[in-house]
Amino acid sequence: MNWFWFAIIALLCWSGSDFFSKIGCVDGRDKYSHLKMVIAVGAVMGLHAAYEVFIGGTEISWQVIFTYLPVSLLYILSMAMGYVGLRYIELSISSPICNSSGALVAVATIITSGISGMNGWQIAAIVLVCGGVIGLGVAEMTEDEELRCARQEKGKWQYAKNWKALLLPAAYCVLDAAGTFADSLVLETLNEDSANVAYELTFLAAGVFCLIFLLVKRQRFTLKAELPKYTGAIFETAGQFAYIYALADTEHVAMSAPIISAYCAASVLWSRLFLKERLSWKHYLAIFVAVVGIVIMGVFDA
Secondary structure (H helix, E strand, O other), X not given: OOHHHHHHHHHHHHHHHHHHHHHXXXXXXOOOHHXXXXXXXXXXXXXXXXXXXHOOOOOOOHHHHHHHHXXXXXXXXXXXXXXXXXXXXXXXXXXXXXXXXXXXXXXXXXXXXXXXXXXXXXXXXXXXXXXXXXXXXXXXXXXXXXXXXXXXXXXXXXXXXXXXXXXXXXXXXXXXXXXXXXXXXXXXOOOHHHHHHHXXXXXXXXXXXXXXXXXXXXXXXXXXXXXXXXXXXXXXHHHHHHHHHHHHOHHHHHHHHHHHHOHHHHHHHHHHHHOOOOXXXXXXXXXXXXHHHHHHHHHHHO
């Protein structure tokens, strides 16, 4: 299998993870659905970590786990915030905002290192992503309430206009960007495979803590409610696996990276087809601008 198919698999898996995580976390009656999602992802990542250590031969130690711990916690907290946010807003809006963290990393790089290392395309990409996300927020908060109700009529779920709906995916974006920025510094001293296993084991520990908390709270777990969560967790881990192999073909990274970066566009498509989400033309214009910027960043990140 060549780089192209691995890139397509990563795109489909990560957009599939978005889709199933949305189904698993959308029930407003379950105030702990985001913690149950953390348990699911932790369980799947724990299994993958075991495979990497006992079969793949990846070396891991407490020193590596503690060194990488701040980065792991930023990533885990960002994902938990994203899962909470899925309860309050359309996936079509949440996914592009969450996937814009690369633009924040670029902004942080400009602040700390200056703009000299970037070309015009990269700067344009940052402007497009930031402009698209801001445009999404403006479109969401200024939309007429009657028009909102009309477009949500055929959807599976309805959402009220509130700042929490935008702040939670924005919090994901900020925390994920902080994790990525910290990642680039910590990985100067750690092996990438060992760091990834450390992250997965930390996620497993977070899942265990969440499980203990929910058992103390006497929360119920049902197959129907938990199946989408574990499906999303499997897609998330499979996407990471395909992503690594797609980028391993260094001769074609410039083509595989933008394909993978566009997975939020696929998330918007699945939301439209299967969740019956309908947005205004202003929303879709802002999403298009952000996705174009994300793809351009994917090209130059390669």
